[in-house]
Amino acid sequence: MSILPASFTLLRADKAAVRAVLFDLDGTLWDPEPHVFSAYAEVFREHGQELTRRRWGDVIGTVGFDLWSDLEERVGEPLDRTELESRVAAYKEEMLSQMRARPGVRNLLEQVDSAGLLRSIVSNSPSWWITRYVRQCGIGDGWHSVHSPDRVATLPKPAPDLYHEALRRLGLSPEEAIAFEDSPTGIRAARAAGVRCVTVPNDMTAELDLTHADLRVESFRHVDLAEIIVSLLRLEERQ
Numbered sequence: 657m658s659i660l661p662a663s664f665t666l667l668r669a670d671k672a673a674v675r676a677v678l679f680d681l682d683g684t685l686w687d688p689e690p691h692v693f694s695a696y697a698e699v700f701r702e703h704g705q706e707l708t709r710r711r712w713g714d715v716i717g718t719v720g721f722d723l724w725s726d727l728e729e730r731v732g733e734p735l736d737r738t739e740l741e742s743r744v745a746a747y748k749e750e751m752l753s754q755m756r757a758r759p760g761v762r763n764l765l766e767q768v769d770s771a772g773l774l775r776s777i778v779s780n781s782p783s784w785w786i787t788r789y790v791r792q793c794g795i796g797d798g799w800h801s802v803h804s805p806d807r808v809a810t811l812p813k814p815a816p817d818l819y820h821e822a823l824r825r826l827g828l829s830p831e832e833a834i835a836f837e838d839s840p841t842g843i844r845a846a847r848a849a850g851v852r853c854v855t856v857p858n859d860m861t862a863e864l865d866l867t868h869a870d871l872r873v874e875s876f877r878h879v880d881l882a883e884i885i886v887s888l889l890r891l892e893e894r895q
Contacts, residue, residue: 677881
C-alpha cells in the first residue's frame with residue numbers, strides 16, 4: 657500500500673540516494689501559463705481565429721515555437737510579427753507583475769534546505785526571466801545553480817542537455833537527483849538524463865500526457881519531501 661495520500665499517483669522510479677532536487681520554473685515553481693496562453697489567444701481572436709488549449713499544449717515548455725506561422729496560414733496573409741510580439745509582451749508584463757510562487761512551493765524549498773540537499777533551477781526560459789521572476793515570487797535565494805539554454809549554450813528541453821549540465825555542475829550522478837516538472841517536455845528531458853521526475857501539473861497541463869514521470873502529485877500543498885523520496889525508492893523495489 658502506498659504511504660502517500662490518495663491524491664498522489666505512483667508511476668515509476670529507480671533506486672538511489674538523493675542529494676539534490678532540480679526544479680523547472682514556469683508552470684512548476686510558479687504558474688504564468690494561463691496568462692501567457694491568454695495573451696496569444698487574444699491576438700488569435702482579433703484575427704477571427706481560435707487558439708485552443710489543445711494546440712497550446714503542443715508548445716508548453718518548448719522553445720522557439722512559431723504560432724504566428726499558424727495564424728498566418730489561417731488568415732491567408734503575412735502579419736507584422738514584431739507588432740504582434742510587442743502586444744503579447746505588454747499583456748504578459750501587466751498580467752504577470754503580481755504573481756507569486758505556487759501554493760506550497762516555499763514550504764517545499766524549506767524542506768529541501770532543512771534536509772541539507774542541493775537545489776537548482778533547470779528551465780527553458782532565458783536567464784533574465786528566471787532572475788526576475790524567482791525574485792518576484794519570493795524564492796530568489798538558496799539556489800546552488802541555475803541552468804538556461806542561453807546561459808549554458810546548450811539544447812533546450814526536451815533534450816536532456818540542461819539536466820546533464822546541472823548534474824555536472826553539482827558533481828552528481830543522475831541517480832542522486834530528483835526533478836520536479838509540470839509538462840511532457842520537461843518530463844522527457846529529465847527522464848532522458850536518467851533523473852527521477854515528479855510531475856506537479858497545473859490547470860494547463862493536467863490533461864496532457866504526463867505518464868512518463870515517476871510520480872504525480874496534484875499540488876505542492878502539504879507535500880512531504882521525505883515521503884516523496886521514500887516512495888520513489890520503494891517503487892523500484894516493487895519492480
